[in-house]
Amino acid sequence: MLLIGLFSGCKNRSTTGRDQKPLLEKPNVIYVLADQWRAQATSYNGDPNLVGKTPNLDAMARQGINFSNAVSVCPVCTPYRASLLTGQYPTTTGMFFNDLQLPAKSVTMAELFKESGYLSSYIGKWHLDGMGRGDFTPPERRQGFDYWKALECSHEYQHLIYYEGDSKEQKVWEGYGPYAETEDAISYIRKYAPGGKPFLMVLAWGAPHFPHHTAPANLMRRFTPEDIVLRDNVSKDMEESARKESVGYYAHILALDSCMGLLQKAMDEAGISQNTILVFTSDHGEMMGSQGVRPRQKQVPWAESVRVPFLLSYPALYGKKSIIVDAPINTPDILPTLLDMAGLPVPGFIEGESLVPFIGQEGAGEDRAALIMNVSHFAGKGKEYRGIYTNRYAYVKSLEGPWFLYDHQIDPLQMDNLAGKPGYENLQEKMEGLLQKEMEKAGDVFMPRQHYIDKWGYKLGEYGNIPYYFHKASTSGADQEIIFQGPELNKKYRK
Numbered sequence: 001m002l003l004i005g006l007f008s009g010c011k012n013r014s015t016t017g018r019d020q021k022p023l024l025e026k027p028n029v030i031y032v033l034a035d036q037w038r039a040q041a042t043s044y045n046g047d048p049n050l051v052g053k054t055p056n057l058d059a060m061a062r063q064g065i066n067f068s069n070a071v072s073v074c075p076v077c078t079p080y081r082a083s084l085l086t087g088q089y090p091t092t093t094g095m096f097f098n099d100l101q102l103p104a105k106s107v108t109m110a111e112l113f114k115e116s117g118y119l120s121s122y123i124g125k126w127h128l129d130g131m132g133r134g135d136f137t138p139p140e141r142r143q144g145f146d147y148w149k150a151l152e153c154s155h156e157y158q159h160l161i162y163y164e165g166d167s168k169e170q171k172v173w174e175g176y177g178p179y180a181e182t183e184d185a186i187s188y189i190r191k192y193a194p195g196g197k198p199f200l201m202v203l204a205w206g207a208p209h210f211p212h213h214t215a216p217a218n219l220m221r222r223f224t225p226e227d228i229v230l231r232d233n234v235s236k237d238m239e240e241s242a243r244k245e246s247v248g249y250y251a252h253i254l255a256l257d258s259c260m261g262l263l264q265k266a267m268d269e270a271g272i273s274q275n276t277i278l279v280f281t282s283d284h285g286e287m288m289g290s291q292g293v294r295p296r297q298k299q300v301p302w303a304e305s306v307r308v309p310f311l312l313s314y315p316a317l318y319g320k321k322s323i324i325v326d327a328p329i330n331t332p333d334i335l336p337t338l339l340d341m342a343g344l345p346v347p348g349f350i351e352g353e354s355l356v357p358f359i360g361q362e363g364a365g366e367d368r369a370a371l372i373m374n375v376s377h378f379a380g381k382g383k384e385y386r387g388i389y390t391n392r393y394a395y396v397k398s399l400e401g402p403w404f405l406y407d408h409q410i411d412p413l414q415m416d417n418l419a420g421k422p423g424y425e426n427l428q429e430k431m432e433g434l435l436q437k438e439m440e441k442a443g444d445v446f447m448p449r450q451h452y453i454d455k456w457g458y459k460l461g462e463y464g465n466i467p468y469y470f471h472k473a474s475t476s477g478a479d480q481e482i483i484f485q486g487p488e489l490n491k492k493y494r495k
């Protein structure tokens, strides 16, 4: 039995305040994960391009919990996803590149919920199985998710492939992929809501991640490049491409907003809206020309890359009023928060913290700092960094020393770098102390990327990434030499 003895190291921090409330039935958990949706691209955060166009998310923000300082621990796909499922930092999981394989023996989200009697399901983009982006992920590498309609990684939204259950047959979602995936999630809700067992469902859309021009045509027509309002920190040389890419980016966002509406309607009809923890978030953001970083990029430490939307609704416990939590929530904090909120134990190997004690408590957790990191670049050129986001400041270091310090209260666009500026020595020192404290908690010392590559024994491709292929049947000779790599698999390739 996999989980025997697992909870012996439980941290005693369950703090839902349930003792004051009648014991609730175990809630369902529906975790809706978008891809590359930055926090700034939401109407409820004031994006002028979306005002009045995303009614479902706006309502969710008005009637539930808005974690207004949610950040991605390592703003790219695989590192985020591994951290989400394990509650650990990328420097602990070893999952700091895309296309690594998360070890099958990892104890993760679905297994923890199933231990308490939950059903589990995963629909959409996975990106935790390594190198074969179009490959079948066998059940033993699905980290405990039983109902399965998923694919490692594709953003071909108008011809989105997936695998279902134990079948190795490649299937194609009909029409625009995220619509079809959402329909499937709705079918699941209709089927399993009346069953009496609580369920954990992850619905992981690939959008609004590029390609942007493949968003539904009727929604593309609602934006024109000339009318797009760019952020004031978009550099001149990026304006044209940012306008062009934004049209499709926002069109995908409108599509996903309508999906959220359909999902919530189905939850209402199935009678599970009250007793379900519904989360809407994303794995990381999108630079879209801000700070001179071209559209389609992330992994860098600026807010457009790091900040993600994070809305949560759980009416049975929190009612249907607006609650803003400005204590930062980091990726490793999500799993313990969900477990705690559902009244389940939080195992000791989890490095994040439950944010439940801070919900609805004004000022609570305001000294929290979320540690962000880029252990090694792989999507384009980028420096290694460590940094913290607090509810007010961002402080980031590269290997050369302090990189930037911004005060978001007066400079939300991160245009005025206070690092090394006269008059800010004390603030910088305080932020440095917070960063050191967070790194210590995570057991990390900031070393050059080669240190971690050697530690985990990874063999990189010519672009400094973990090599992968899309189609197994590809005739390219290079494909044959690609090997699966991951924190467990690396050992056999070590000298």
Ligand SMILES: [Ca+2]
Pocket: 035, 036, 076, 077, 078, 209, 283, 284
């Ligand atoms: Ca991603």
